[in-house]
Amino acid sequence: MKSTLYDVVVIGAGAAGMMCASVAGQRGKCVLIIDHAQKLAEKIRISGGGRCNFTNLYASPQQFLSDNPHFCKSALSRFTPHDFLSMIKRHHIAFHEKHKGQLFCDDSAEEIIRMLKKECETGKVEWRMPCAVRSVTKSESGFVLETDQGNVSAQQVVIATGGLSIPKIGATDFSYKIAKQFGLKVVEPRPALVPLTFDAASWEAFVPLSGISLEVDIETGSKKEKMVFREDLLFTHRGLSGPAVLQISSYWQAGQAIRINLLPECDVAQELLDAKGSNKKNLANFLSAYLPARLVDGLLQAHGFDGAQKIADMQDKRLRLLGEKLNRWELIPNGSEGYRKAEVTRGGVDTRELSQQTMMVKDVPGLYFVGEAVDVTGWLGGYNFQWAWASGFVAGNAVS
16 A cells, blocks of 8 residues: 655644644644544543643643653743643633633533644644554654554654553553654653552441542652642542542552641641630530531541540540541552543653653654653643643644
8 A cells, every 4th residue: 555655643633642733734744643542632521520621820840740850841831821821712712710720611621622623724734533553663764654544654753642541531552662662761650640549448447438528738758758739638438539639649659658637727636635624525526616527427436536525534645646647647558540540641751762842752863752651740730731732832843
C-alpha cells in the first residue's frame, strides 16, 4: 500500500494531541492526527463532573511533580492559563471559577472538545479515527507508521497518547513502549490523584462512616519533604477519597503514613481540657458541636473511647490522647484504587531525554512527547489540563 507523507503525525487525539495538531496546522504544516478510540477525547468529556476543569488561574511550576522539576517551567511560561482563556473567549464558551482558581465550563465539557476540533479544522488537520498504530520506525526522511488503515510517512511524530489512568476509556502504555523502543528512560509510572485504600480488617470500624465528607489538613512525608493540603476528605467503604486524599496520593509512597487533622482550626485536646471543669456533657455530645455526629460516634468507637462518658470524669491523659487522634490521626494505607480510579499517571517519559523548549527527544530528531505521557504531573484542580495545553502548544510551534 502506498504511504502518504505528512509534515507531522500526532498520535493521540486528547487534550495535548489536539492542541499540538491545531497549532502546527495553523502554522501551515500538513498534519495528520491518529487515535485508536471510538469516541474523541473521552478524558476531557468526563472531567470535572462533565464540565471540564480546563485550567487553573494559579498554575505555576510549583504545582507540578517530576523527577526533573525545572523541566515544566519553559512550556508553562509560554502558554499560560490566560492564553487558554483567550481561546475559550474567542469561541464564546461560558465558564466560571469554582474553587481555588479552578475554571469550569458553565455548560459542558463537550464545548472544549468542539473548540479543539474547530481549531484543528482551521489548521486543515486530517483525521484517522478509530485507527490503531501498530509500529513506528525511523526512516531516512523521518518516520514510517504502520497503522490498521495502511502505512503513513511523516517527517516528525508527536506522541500524545497519555498515561495508564482510566483504562476503561482506552488508556494504554503505547507512549512508554515507543519511548523504550527508541532507547529513552521511563520514570516508573504509578497511579496519581487516586483514592487510598486500607486493609479490610483494620478499616472495618470505619466502613459505617462511608459518605461522610469534611475539610481537613492532610500531610505525608518527612519534615524536609512534607506536603500538606487543606481540602475535603471523603470516607469510603474501602478507605479515603475526596480532594484531600487525591492530592496527597501523588506524594504518598507505599508503606508511608498519612496524617490527618480532622479539625484544623481547633486544638481539640485543649478544648477538652478547658471543658473538663465546667462542662457536664459527655464526649459524643461535646464533639458533635465540632464534627458530624455520625463521624464522632464512629471515631470514638474506632479509637476505643466511650462516647457516653462524661468529660469531667476523664483523665487528662485520655483527653490529650483523644485530641491527638483528632488533630493528628496517623494511618498507613495498604495501597490505592489503582489506575481505574486514578485521574492521572505519575511518572512517564523521563524529561531529561527531552528539550524543554520543544518537547523533542534530544537524541531522536523529529520525535516528540507531550502531555501525560511525560514525567510531569500536576495537582488536582485543572493543572494537568494546563500542562496538556502548554506542552502541546510548545511542540506544535516547534515542529518544522
